[in-house]
Amino acid sequence: MSLLTITRVGPLTTLQDAGRFGMLRHGISASGPMDRGGFAEAAAELRLMGTTAIEFTRAGLGFRAEQGLAIGVGGGGFRLLVNGTTLSWPTRVELEPGDLVEIRPAGAGNYGYVRFERELEVAPVLGSRSTNVTVGLGGFRGRALRAGDKIALAGEGGAAVGVTRPAPGDGPIRVIWGLHADMFHPAVRRRFAEEAFEISTNLDRMGVKLIDRDGVFREQKRLNLVSDAIVAGDIQILGDGTPAVLMRDHQTTGGYPRIATVVTADFDRFAQMRPGSEVRFRPVTLEHAR
Amino acid sequence: MTQSATLIPMGDAALLLRFSEVVSDDANRAAVALASRLAAAPPEGVEEVAPGLVSVLLRLREGTDRRRLSGELMLLMGTTEPPPAATHRLAVSYDGEDIAEVAGRLGLAPDEFVALHTARLLRVLATGFAPGFVYCGFHEAELTLPRREHVRPLVEAGTVLFAAGQTAIAATPIRSGWHIIGRTTFQNFDALAVPPTRLNAGDLIGFEEAR
Numbered sequence: 001m002s003l004l005t006i007t008r009v010g011p012l013t014t015l016q017d018a019g020r021f022g023m024l025r026h027g028i029s030a031s032g033p034m035d036r037g038g039f040a041e042a043a044a045e046l047r048l049m050g051t052t053a054i055e056f057t058r059a060g061l062g063f064r065a066e067q068g069l070a071i072g073v074g075g076g077g078f079r080l081l082v083n084g085t086t087l088s089w090p091t092r093v094e095l096e097p098g099d100l101v102e103i104r105p106a107g108a109g110n111y112g113y114v115r116f117e118r119e120l121e122v123a124p125v126l127g128s129r130s131t132n133v134t135v136g137l138g139g140f141r142g143r144a145l146r147a148g149d150k151i152a153l154a155g156e157g158g159a160a161v162g163v164t165r166p167a168p169g170d171g172p173i174r175v176i177w178g179l180h181a182d183m184f185h186p187a188v189r190r191r192f193a194e195e196a197f198e199i200s201t202n203l204d205r206m207g208v209k210l211i212d213r214d215g216v217f218r219e220q221k222r223l224n225l226v227s228d229a230i231v232a233g234d235i236q237i238l239g240d241g242t243p244a245v246l247m248r249d250h251q252t253t254g255g256y257p258r259i260a261t262v263v264t265a266d267f268d269r270f271a272q273m274r275p276g277s278e279v280r281f282r283p284v285t286l287e288h289a290r
Numbered sequence: 291m292t293q294s295a296t297l298i299p300m301g302d303a304a305l306l307l308r309f310s311e312v313v314s315d316d317a318n319r320a321a322v323a324l325a326s327r328l329a330a331a332p333p334e335g336v337e338e339v340a341p342g343l344v345s346v347l348l349r350l351r352e353g354t355d356r357r358r359l360s361g362e363l364m365l366l367m368g369t370t371e372p373p374p375a376a377t378h379r380l381a382v383s384y385d386g387e388d389i390a391e392v393a394g395r396l397g398l399a400p401d402e403f404v405a406l407h408t409a410r411l412l413r414v415l416a417t418g419f420a421p422g423f424v425y426c427g428f429h430e431a432e433l434t435l436p437r438r439e440h441v442r443p444l445v446e447a448g449t450v451l452f453a454a455g456q457t458a459i460a461a462t463p464i465r466s467g468w469h470i471i472g473r474t475t476f477q478n479f480d481a482l483a484v485p486p487t488r489l490n491a492g493d494l495i496g497f498e499e500a501r
Contacts (some may be wrong), residue, residue: 014433025329026487027421098431100305125481131408135421137481151403176301207420226313227425229340229347229420253342253418261301264352271459286356 001068010059015139020128031130034271038075042113045092050157060103066096076109121152172282175260205249218242233262263289293320308345317344326373381500386470421481422461
């Protein structure tokens with residue numbers, strides 16, 4: 001048995017495990033880590049691995065270990081201090097009772113992860129401890145964490161799986177043409193693949209709105225579409241021409257036209273792009289999506 | 291009639307089998323039947339099956355041989371039987387804020403609208419958008435109205451919504467651009483239940499006026 005107390009928290013800090021899979025037919029998306037590679041990285045140095053992480057956002061996170069506790073941190077580029085001493089990132093730390101962990105914003109990333117050798121004492125909901133804040137489902141009482149929250153840790157986790165995290169790369173984000181790609185004018189499709197977009201400040205676990213600086217979708221007409229299935233990574237064009245990339249807590253269906261879908265291998269890198277970053281998209285075939 | 295679907299990649303981890311680009315009863319029945327068949331016996335590589343209004347989404351295991359899967363799926367098309375359908379009777383208080391407007395635009399008195407809305411069984415077309423949110427249809431052409439101009443802020447779970455020849459039921463608080471015709475105490479979503487929703491695509495729904 002172990003316990004930690006949250007001392008400082010940014011917005012939308014949630015508990016996430018690998019995801020709540022198999023619930024699409026009930027209208028529930030899988031949630032899970034915004035950066036799966038970062039989630040795995042945080043566990044890589046642990047001997048044992050609980051299923052569930054604290055996913056924190058750009059402002060970082062502070063907590064106090066009330067009992068001894070082994071943690072792994074990773075994802076993005078943050079600065080880790082334990083009792084005021086700076087440690088490396090990512091890393092593993094054996095915390096003593098009373099140790100204060102302070103994670104501060106640093107060079108890169110929107111999301112970071114703290115993982116544990118024990119299992120967090122929150123009841124799985126529909127087979128998962130992931131939080132879906134939109135629905136108020138799972139995680140810590142169905143909500144984002146707040147300062148003062150106390151999280152208990154109980155049983156030992158399973159054997160940690162070593163992961164080698166592929167280099168994230170820095171080229172365009174690869175996409176596969178989407179469900180409604182053929183409804184866009186060829187010139188719009190061409191410009192979508194040529195022009196740069198900017199990550200806006202309007203981003204959360206549901207989606208990331210993009211700034212269309214060059215007006216690629218300025219003339220986009222409203223389309224009357226059947227509401228159809230959505231997958232994480234879908235790039236939809238809203239009624240006012242704003243492109244938005246749908247993320248882990250997406251609606252399960254929607255009626256806006258979708259021009260393309262971010263490939264799995266580039267999703268984490270996209271999720272970590274900060275507001276103000278320039279993003280380009282490169283359409284690839286399924287064979288080149290790895 | 292036999293319906294065939296177009297196979298459309300949804301990124302590199304999912305595949306959509308789409309029977310139509312517009313909502314139709316035939317396409318919906320085909321999607322529901324195929325989804326039921328696939329869920330009962332998923333082909334190799336299919337991790338999840340989710341029926342939609344006119345399509346079926348398949349979530350695929352990484353590395354699945356799509357050519358082999360496409361062949362298997364093509365063989366299944368048109369061989370599927372509709373799944374067994376349960377019938378649900380749902381009591382509705384027809385006191386939604388838009389009911390007078392809806393009836394008026396259809397050239398009906400509110401009680402005439404209620405009489406028509408309760409007159410025949412609808413089918414659950416799909417669950418989607420939000421947990422337990424169901425689309426039911428189809429109403430006759432005389433009971434068809436477009437959506438509202440503007441989306442409303444949150445409507446409560448149990449709100450009965452009406453637009454586009456369909457009636458939908460919110461199971462969680464959602465934003466909606468549909469007309470609000472009433473409320474039901476029926477709750478389709480319970481996160482602590484297994485399964486978490488009670489209505490399945492293909493089930494029959496009869497609305498009754500709550501007393």
